[in-house]
Each structure stands twice: as C-alpha cells, then as structure tokens.
Amino acid sequence: xDERLIKREYWTYKEKAEKQREHNSKYGKPYDPPIEYPKxxxxxxxxxxxxxxxxxxxxRKCTECVDENYPEKYIDWAGYVADLGIxxxxxxxxxxxxxxxxxxxxxxxxxxxxxxxxCANRGLLWQIGDDIKDLFHLLNKMDDKYxxxxxxxxxxxxxxxxxxxxxxxxxxRME
Numbered sequence: 001x002d003e004r005l006i007k008r009e010y011w012t013y014k015e016k017a018e019k020q021r022e023h024n025s026k027y028g029k030p031y032d033p034p035i036e037y038p039k040x041x042x043x044x045x046x047x048x049x050x051x052x053x054x055x056x057x058x059x060r061k062c063t064e065c066v067d068e069n070y071p072e073k074y075i076d077w078a079g080y081v082a083d084l085g086i087x088x089x090x091x092x093x094x095x096x097x098x099x100x101x102x103x104x105x106x107x108x109x110x111x112x113x114x115x116x117x118x119c120a121n122r123g124l125l126w127q128i129g130d131d132i133k134d135l136f137h138l139l140n141k142m143d144d145k146y147x148x149x150x151x152x153x154x155x156x157x158x159x160x161x162x163x164x165x166x167x168x169x170x171x172x173r174m175e
Contacts, residue, residue, distance in 0.1 A: 012053050013046040044147035052100045059107035066114040082122045089113045089121035104129050135173045141166045
C-alpha cells in the first residue's frame, strides 16, 4: 500500500505514539514524557479505533490480490449490486473521507463483488465484516476501565453472562 494512503486513511494511535517517542528520543529528552493524545480520545476509543483500523488495513491489502475486472469480463449478468449503504462497491474507497466502520463495510463489499460470483457485494466477507462491526459496537458498550491503548481485559469476577448482558453478546460474536 502507498505510504501516503496509510498516513491519510489508515493511521493508528499506536503509530502516532511511536512517532512521538522517536521524536522525543531524537531531541534527547532526559525523561520519557507522556504521549499527547487528542483531548476527546480515551484509552477505549483509541483501542477500538486501532482494532478496526488493523482490520481495515488487512482488508485493503487483500484488495490488491483480487481481479478488478471480475466479474464483468467473465459473467454475462455481472454488475448486480445490492444497496448495502455504500456508494459503489465496484471501486475502492481510497481518497474518500469516511469513518473506519464505513471503510470496512466498503472494503468487504469491494472484495466480495470482485470474488463472489453468486452474491455479488453481499457475500461471506461482507457478513464477517458485519459481525466484526457488531463486535465493535458491543465493545463500545463496555466500561472504560477495562481498556488500555493496547488491550481489552476484564476480570473474571466482572463477567456478566446473564441474558441480555453485553458481555454475553461479545462472547457469542467472538465465537
């Protein structure tokens, strides 16, 4: 992937923190000052953003392996696209300003459109991406105290597996 594309659309808080550490060590700061994050971000929001961005990067790298002329050049009825909330699943979302969840949805539909002869842009990958977005929403409901910038951990004593509990839904989605 192009480096400019990564910096513009697939950036992570972890990379920004590493660059700040490199900058501090380059200029010989005698101590390791804390990383400066945007005021509206929390460890939970940074963790979830980086988690979804890592998935989007994986999907974007997969797009480089698909035949962008498929299915048009092989199948007579090609071109059918289900309206699943994105502009055009035949093209990549590069250069478009959108949320990371919308970008994941677009990339899943793009890959499905160029690989799935039966379901066009609503194939297996789109379904998996939808489940991962559901997992994002469930994790977003969790208490902030269970998150750091790098991990989500919950003590066993705090796990609520009762009917309708968010934690139960998280485990079902992960399964």
